[in-house]
Amino acid sequence: MTAPTGVSSTAPYDAIVVGAGHNGLVTAAYLARAGVRVLVVERRERVGGIADTVEIAPNVRAPAVAHTVGRLRPSVVRELGLRGHGLSLVAPDVRAFAPQPDGRAITLWADAAATAEGLRGWSGHDAERYAEFDGLVRSIGRFLAEVNASTPPDVKSPGVGDALAGLRLGRRFRGLGKHDSHAVLRVLPMAIADFVAESFETDALRGVLATRGIQNTAMGPWSAGTTNVFLTDSAGNDGGAAGQTVYARGGPGALSAALAAAVTTAGGEIRTDAEVVEIRTVDGRAVGVTLASGEEIASSIVVAGADPKRVLTTLIDPVVVGPGMRWRAANIRTPGTVAKVNLALSALPRFPSAGRNVADREARLRGRIVVAPGIDYIERAFDAAKYGRPSEHPYLEATIPSLVDPSLVAGARAGTHVMSIHLQYAPYALRDGSWDDRRDELGDLAIKTLETYAPGLGSLVTARQILSPTDLERDYGLTGGHPYHAEPSLDSFFLWRPLFGHARYRSPVDGLYLAGSGTHPGGGITGQPGQNAAREILADRKRWKR
Ligand SMILES: Cc1cc2nc3c(=O)[nH]c(=O)nc-3n(C[C@H](O)[C@H](O)[C@H](O)COP(=O)(O)OP(=O)(O)OC[C@H]3O[C@@H](n4cnc5c(N)ncnc54)[C@H](O)[C@@H]3O)c2cc1C
Structure with missing residues (x-):
């Protein structure tokens, strides 16, 4: 897209973020810390989106939707000072316990050696292979964390920044070593059932591992690309083969509260019970929002933390989006x-x-x-x-x-x-x-x-x-009830997320950015799409702020 120019300095806000999911809040916090006048508008009565805690009985509070927060990027926690805003994380020694119909169970511990020891009762072969498999998953996961923290390259007019980012990733790729670098290219498109079968013979172990390749998807373990989902789940959290299990004290809503505090402490504003019914445009450029109440709020740019299908097919004038783009957006699978x-x-x-x-x-x-x-x-x-x-x-x-x-x-x-x-x-x-x-x-x-x-x-x-x-x-507000805002399949990955040619957080509409799970690198409570989007929005800042 062309960055917006000629922005009126009379807009009360530089940026309006639509949706106070955790990614929208992450973006808002980074923008506010950079001195951007930011307003977050959320349709629900509280912030956090799926990262929510709810009372289900008197004095019994539950993670309303998502329950673990182990994929949250450590850099988000550090840079936004979330611990100072009350975030407290708990990571038990056990990662997963998988009871079996025959009365036995497999336990995956944070300590890979302890897991391997427990596997001896199932298969000496699997116990021997576990450390190697865990090492491979960690190695690829570290590489994917770099990919995930990068903005996909500009496919239309690649610039120096793209070349430098490519070089950085190339260096990381070489750093994987010959074995793991060959492995990553080979295994990403694989079905998770095949990937785990290469290392293990015990079906019960294959099953518990494979769940992380299909979780939150409309795919089964024999679907192509589920190894990519599995490895992405391990990206950057050092979860290894067992994956992460980390809780926020007070439930996921406590993470959202810490993020909201990071926004407001940095000078940002948040309004709940404020549903956006239209992203307003003038001459094809986003210039603010209209709320369900009829209130219009002007801004230099708009950032959508809501899912891209909803944003592009229901919140913007179809004439501005154009019939071709609208058709493509309507085909984002949810x-x-x-x-x-x-x-x-x-x-x-x-x-x-x-x-x-x-x-x-x-x-x-x-x-x-x-x-x-x-x-x-x-x-x-x-x-x-x-x-x-x-x-x-x-x-x-x-x-x-x-x-x-x-x-x-x-x-x-x-x-x-x-x-x-x-x-x-x-x-x-x-x-x-x-x-x-x-x-x-x-x-x-x-x-x-x-x-x-x-x-x-x-x-x-x-x-x-x-x-x-x-x-x-x-x-x-999840279109199609999809936890990740868009299916994490190979056709919706990296350059293709959410749409080919628009994977760099800049939507097809000038002045409208995307920051939620429907963008690279996808869903889960990671904060990564929000962090990446903030970086790209700020990179455009000179062109939208006067
Ligand atoms: C059942 C379930 C379990 C899950 N478990 C886990 C888990 O344990 N661990 C994990 O890491 N991930 C889990 N996930 C996935 C993860 O929670 C999501 O991928 C992630 O939280 C999405 O965050 P987000 O900020 O991108 O979007 P969302 O949380 O969806 O936020 C989008 C926000 O936009 C708001 N919005 C939408 N439209 C408008 C509008 N018109 N105007 C104003 N606001 C609007 C919505 O109300 C919402 O608050 C789970 C998902 C589900 C569904």
């Missing part, structure tokens, strides 16, 4: 497949496979509890979604954050816990009926599935909250 179930529990559920004594059991339940006993199990769960049906036996990722953060249940009856369950696959596009009529099925399905591994869990449930893909769209 096939949501995820539901969320939160449970208030009267006591800690008992997973017999977690160990005999209480300490052992609790230690294993502090991380992600993963129900994905094998590759075929996950693929079958995915099959149902392809035909518009919820999985009969879904893949679940549950956490019990109150085990590591009792503040979530402070004031509740002693012994109370909160369980947060990510359920996949629940297709947004249901073949029969609507989620509004079938929402309860999701809660029943989650409980029934977990009961296989934690008998009696259902009797502990004192309250539950369920979000279907339709609820995620309606309540959280």
